[in-house]
Amino acid sequence: AYGSNVRFATDFAAQCSSMSALNLTSPSSVLSIMSRTQPDIVIHLASMSDPGRCELDQQACWAVNVPLVFLTALQRANAALITFSSEHVYSGHPSDIRRGLTAGKEPAYSELDATHPVCAYGRSKVALEREVSHRFPGRGIVLRLSSVLGPVSRGRSPKQSYIQLVERVLRTEPTFDAFRNEHRSFTWVIDIQ
Secondary structure (H helix, E strand, O other), rough: OOOOOOHHHHHHHOOOOOOOOOOOOOOHHHHHHHHHOOEEEEEOOOOOHHHHHHHHHHHHHHHHHHHHHHHHHHOOOOEEEEEEEEEEOOOOHHHHHOOOOOOOOOOOOOOOOOOOOHHHHHHHHHHHHHHHHHHOOOOOOEEEOOOOEEEOOOOOOOOOOOHHHHHHHHHHHHOOOOOOOOOOOOOOOOHHH
């Protein structure tokens, strides 16, 4: 979402000593950046993360979320990879939760539960997880995150968390229509470090 946002790129560049644009779906772009940087480890954060947009443009969703050209280049370079997945790999149906049950608490998914994505975004994240597991044995880490919360990003980028969206709406509206059929877990951004 940020990568195609010019304001984010400008703000991010102000924080870094160097920055280069990368089109994950372009072999020439990927090969150019790989030959210049020769990375030992890559923290891959790019994603098309709006489930609604992913449903409308599933081809773009897969091209960005399962960037095979990029993954192949990293694999050939023998680079290690850290990337992110999502709770959208699960169906959300309580019968799919086999572990993580604690007396008196709502059932919670664990990484041992089977994945059953119900949307294009979730399916793309399952595919990414499988690609990383297959291509980077012992060198790949996938962090499956849910609703990341933290301070508002510096700069002018409009990307915000769900809680920040709720706060913004409630500043001007008396109510906020939220989902009633979901149980969510939240991840504090500092805990990811």
